[in-house]
Amino acid sequence: MAISDISHRKRYLAEGNVYLPHIAVIEKIIEETPGVLTFHFNFKDDKLKDEFTFESGQFGEYSIFGVGEAPFCISSSPTRRDHLEFAVQRAGRVTNALHRLGVGAEIGFRGPFGNSFPLDFLQGKNLVFVAGGIGLAPLRSLIWNVIDNRDKYENIDIIYGARSPLDLCFKYDLDAWEQDKTVKMTTTVDRGDDSWKGNVGFVPSITEQVAPSAKNAVAIVCGPPVMIRFTFPVLEKLGFTPEQMITTLEKRMKCGIGKCGRCNIGDIYVCRDGPVFSYAQIQGFLSSEY
Amino acid sequence: MKKVKKQDITRLLSQWQKEFTVFVPSRENGAAEMTVWDGQDVSFLDWYRNTVIPPKANFLLNMEIMFGFRKEDGSYNLELPAAATQKQLVFGIRPCDARATSIIDMVFKDAYEDKYYLNRRENTLLIGMGCLNPYDSCFCTSLGLGPAEATDVDLMLTDIGDDFLIEEVTDKGKELVARTEGVVEATRDDESRAGEVKDTAYKKVTRKIDTREIEKRLPASFDNEEFWEKVAAKCVSCGICTFLCPTCYCFDINDEMLKGDGARYRNWDSCSFPLYTKMPAENPREEKWRRVRQKVHHKYTFYPSLFDVIACTGCGRCIRLCPVNWDITQTLESVPAEAATGTEKK
Amino acid sequence: MSETEQKLRNEAMTLLEQGRADYIIGYEAGSLKFTTTPLITRDKDDIDRLVINPFILNNLSVFLGDISGKAGIVAKGCDSRSIVSLIQDQQLAREDIVIIGVPCSGVIDLNKVEKLTGKDRDELDDIAWAGDKAVVTIEGAKKEFPAKDVLMDDCLSCDMPAPQEYDILLDEVGPLVCDKELSRSQIKELEEMSPEQRWEFWKNEFSRCIRCYACRQVCPACFCKRCFVEETEPQWISPLPKWQDNLIFQMTRMIHVAGRCTDCGECQRSCPVNIPLRSLSKKMEEIADELFQYKAGTDKDAPPLMAAYESEEAEDFIR
Known part of the structure; x- marks a missing residue:
């Protein structure tokens, strides 16, 4: 099943060698939470800086030379091309090394890889974004994309949660969306603290309370696997069909181009055929190893 | 079809060695694998059934430099290794391994070309050799192959006694034979002898799957x-x-x-x-x-x-x-x- | 079917029926000539597939960690020592294991038979014991070889062919052919080399390691949930199969299994590129014995060698 046609992807290959990264420079680092940093970067090569394009939902392979490479989605919106962004949670060798970088450091970038959120399909619809933790990173690329083309879409609902107030990522975005009259923003935490005055509860149950209508709507869901697994049934209860639910999957994507072999779910290679899938597609997968 | 005398194999390989890096089966290093021919030793003709390390190792190296990098004043320079354009010739590859190579070509050609693999592949001639004594673990015949069938190689050799029958499978193979001394026309008898040998080998593969x-x-x-x-x-x-x-x-x-x-x-x-x-x-x-x-x-x-x-x-x-x-x-x-x-x- | 085999099947069936074991771990006929393959089952219908023959090579104790519940396990002398060693390291509880001891008169090294006959194993018709001779049939003709020429090297130096720790013993100890000199002939060759020669030897051997980790995976003493090789923070060695890293991997593994290795020979037998790993593991075993008078897996109540310290222990290197 070819979910999307790879030949139409936008890609930049150095001298035709898809494994050779482009050098990029870190321009700014934002501490989102104690374990999550957002990096702003730009390509060193001016021509590439101008010509590089991507779509919301696509990812890149980021290198720290001498340490290794890891995949992260591009978390900024293609409508805001002053620089590119990606967000990194500390977890292993490469992410720890990224967390030690400073402004001005050089990294490698390969991409963009994978498919993207289906903008054509989303246009003219009510959009419900449901995200947990750092799972907001791929969605914020789409959210800003949609907000920057606001007249093409109907209502926007954003439901976002994290473990605690300290774990909320992209607080500057949350504030902006809170202010935006055309967006309905709901923020929640699993456990509050003394100063927290907002919702307390897991994302799936808050989604049930907010109860966005399924009529002419599409839900775009991303977060920890357990959150995704509990959110889909809630949305189904609210009347969303599997075709109306979209998510983006995380896998250990080493090559990014469907060759190295570790990101497959049955005959689907997440890096090449995804990472964006509808719940209908996921239900059709042979394997439940997602 | 052509043929070459068995005693002329050294002569054949020596000619090819001038043009290619010639790989032959060897167990000198402790495990049978395709290694660069030393210019003399053809003892593999006596012991060779198949290698332990599959010939995919000639294309997908088990350790390969993708690029080098150097850091100077905080800036990185990336350097690609010279493209693997050295012409190689793998002598004696078995039909199962030759077919396997064609099968994984698909992955490395698919969507994004993998230059490391494909450069080696494009610069390689495969000289197949019929497998007349398959192991009891072999089951190639269940997968549409024969142990001595001419598939996925440039030339196919079949042991017909004093000679090897040579089938020219691809144009590249044909051109190679044309510029090789010591190769003569095969007779109809040689061809039918090869047919018998192939049939016998085919029947020796007893492990089956459906x-x-x-x-x-x-x-x-x-x-x-x-x-x-x-x-x-x-x-x-x-x-x-x-x-x-x-x-x-x-x-x-x-x-x-x-x-x-x-x-x-x-x-x-x-x-x-x-x-x-x-x-x-x-x-x-x-x-x-x-x-x-x-x-x-x-x-x-x-x-x-x-x-x-x-x-x-x-x-x-x-x-x-x-x-x-x-x-x-x-x-x-x-x-x-x-x-x-x-x-x-x- | 031999008497021993019948006895084994009866015992195994009883264990399952009485609920004394949830699983039976034994050997069944392999799919190739002269092989057996592990049979791990809780299904009574599988029990009549259990076999005992001169080709029960695998050290089955490696599977005990996978089993949840009680296991009845077929064990040769060396395997039972591995089980004891795992108990010493608190990887197993004695009461969860029913050891079905098989006295062993050594297992046949097919590589040696291949070398002696000039034939691959699948080209041989039969291999059988006749007293202390192995009789190999090739194309109808019989050839005899002395046992010491065809036994695995580790069997040639075996002191404990019968399990010392067991719940059921299937048979009395058969005749055992030992030749300790022959068993360590390669170690002797290595000892006689200069350090430079030894270095070259091992450099050459480890150059062909492909890092398939079969040596580690078949080793019961390698029970770490996460091997140091796979640690990334810090990364101790490179995952790339460079000879230097291959060598460091094996050296470190050998030190980790010192005092746990029972010379079962599985690492060397499994190596697809024929690296003589036993020359390292056996040497380690000898050193452990020499310095600490310690034999792995012989006393389930003793602390593990590397976890115990006594002030009078040899410490030549610290003085």
Whole structure:
């Protein structure tokens, strides 16, 4: 099943060698939470800086030379091309090394890889974004994309949660969306603290309370696997069909181009055929190893 | 068709050595593999049945520099290694391994071209040699191959007694023969002799699987956790069956750094290893039965669905070399005829 | 079917029926000539597939960690020592294991038979014991070889062919052919080399390691949930199969299994590229014995060698 046609992807290959990264420079680092940093970067090569394009939902392979490479989605919106962004949670060798970088450091970038959120399909619809933790990173690329083309879409609902107030990522975005009259923003935490005055509860149950209508709507869901697994049934209860639910999957994507072999779910290679899938597609997968 | 006298093989290889890096089967290094010919030794003609290290190692190196990098004043310079354009000739490749090479070509050509692999592939001539004494672990005939059939090679040699019959399979092969001394026209007798030899070899392959039945049953078995747990029980999760499989191509990418200079490498990796799919919080194939299922299904379900060919040529290495005699043919034959009643939760 | 085999099947069946074992771990006929393969089952219908013959090579104790519940396990002398060693390291509880001891008169090294006959194993018709001779049939003709020429090297130096720790013993100890000199002939060759020669030797051997980790995976003493090789923070050695890293991997593994290795020979037998790993593991075993008078897996109540310290222990290297 070819979910999307790879030949139409936008890609930049150095001298035709898809494994050779482009050098990029870190321009700014934002501490989102104690374990999550957002990096702003730009390509060193001016021509590439101008010509590089991507779509919301696509990812890149980021290198720290001498340490290794890891995949992260591009978390900024293609409508805001002053620089590119990606967000990194500390977890292993490469992410720890990224967390030690400073402004001005050089990294490698390969991409963009994978498919993207289906903008054509989303246009003219009510959009419900449901995200947990750092799972907001791929969605914020789409959210800003949609907000920057606001007249093409109907209502926007954003439901976002994290473990605690300290774990909320992209607080500057949350504030902006809170202010935006055309967006309905709901923020929640699993456990509050003394100063927290907002919702307390897991994302799936808050989604049930907010109860966005399924009529002419599409839900775009991303977060920890357990959150995704509990959110889909809630949305189904609210009347969303599997075709109306979209998510983006995380896998250990080493090559990014469907060759190295570790990101497959049955005959689907997440890096090449995804990472964006509808719940209908996921239900059709042979394997439940997602 | 052409032929060459057996005693002239050295002469043949010597001519080719002027133009190519010639690889022949060798067990000098402790395990049979294709190594660069020393210009004399053709003793492999006596002992060679197949190599332990499959000839895929000539294209997908088990350790390859993808590029080098150097850091100067905080800036990186990346350097690609010289493209692998050295012409090589692999002499004596068996039909199972030649077919396997064609099968994994599909992955490296698909969507994004993999220059490292393809450069080597495009600069290589494959000289096949019929396998007249297949192992008891071989089952190539069940996968549409014959142990001595001329497929996926440039030239095919068949031992017909005092001579090797030479079939010119590709134009490249034909051109090579045309500029090679010591090769003469074969007679009709030679050709019919070769036919007999091939038939005899074909009949020697007694291990069989029924691929039609497997293609029917296997997808339905996917969720049968009980079946996969049972067949996976004795697997020790080493990398032998995958590393030494001529159609396994999975790889890892790793950096190495020494005082500001470093390189990015590609090396073989295996879906048998528990950490292969490990992510920070989750591991989709942590349990052994999932990994065994992945290996079998990749070859017999996923690959056919993506490329319309089973990614197995029945070379038998995974059976022969497995430390616990885990036998893929037994697993395939024991797949239940009935679909499981959904034991695994989606 | 031999008497021993029948006895084994009866015992195994009783264990399952009485619920004394949830699983039976034994051997069944392999799919290739002269092989057996592990049979791990809780299904009574499988029990009549259990076999005992001169090709029961695998050290089955490696599977005990996978089993949840009680296991009845077929064990040769060396295997039973591995089980004891795992108990010493608190990887197993004695009461969860029913050891079905098989006295062993050594297992046949097919590589040696291949070398002696010039034939591959699948080209041989038969291999059988006749007293202390192995009789190999090739194309109808019989050839005799002295036992010491065809036994695995590790069997040639075996002191404990019968399990010392067991719940059921299937048979009395058969005749055992030992030749300790022959068993360590390669170690002797290595000892006689200069350090430079030894270095070259091992450099050459480890150059062909492909990092399939079969040596580690078949080793019962390698029970770490996560091997140091796979640690990434810090990364101790490179995952790339460079000879230097291959060598460091094996050296470190050997030190980790010192005092746990029972010379079962599985690492060397499993190596697809024929690296003589036993020359390292056996040497380690000898050193452990020499320095600490310690034999792995012989006393389930003793602390593991590397986890115990006594002030009078040899410490030549610290003085």
